[in-house]
Amino acid sequence: MLRKAVLWIIATVLLGYGLYTLWLVTVYGSYWFLLWTVPCFVGAAGLVLSKPWARYFIYLVAFCTAAGWAGYVSILAVQGWPYSGLQRTVAALLPGVLLVLFCAGCCAFVHRHFKPNDRQI
Numbered sequence: 001m002l003r004k005a006v007l008w009i010i011a012t013v014l015l016g017y018g019l020y021t022l023w024l025v026t027v028y029g030s031y032w033f034l035l036w037t038v039p040c041f042v043g044a045a046g047l048v049l050s051k052p053w054a055r056y057f058i059y060l061v062a063f064c065t066a067a068g069w070a071g072y073v074s075i076l077a078v079q080g081w082p083y084s085g086l087q088r089t090v091a092a093l094l095p096g097v098l099l100v101l102f103c104a105g106c107c108a109f110v111h112r113h114f115k116p117n118d119r120q121i
Helices: 002-028 031-048 054-079 086-113
Strands: none
Touching: 002 031, 002 054, 002 086, 031 054, 054 086
16 A cells, blocks of 8 residues: 555656646747656656556656756856855755655665566555
């Protein structure tokens, strides 16, 4: 029961992420955001339908999200970090760190869910 709830949470987050990037397509008029929207939607649908290929879309979205955040933080650090105090720096980094941990947790869950020797839900 818990596994099914986690599966639906991950699928809902992916769907929300995909809708957000689809909204960005309309706001900025850039179809490049569709490169992000499509894997989110396909991964969410595949996860809900328990299709083993869905894990690759989820891995892709999680990796690109974590790598994008790390790249953005690296650019900020090179250009001069905007906050001088440790407390403000930690507060600025905490949401991104939690996002990366969420991505890692999603990958771990999906890996266990689609593991060939593991029982499917």
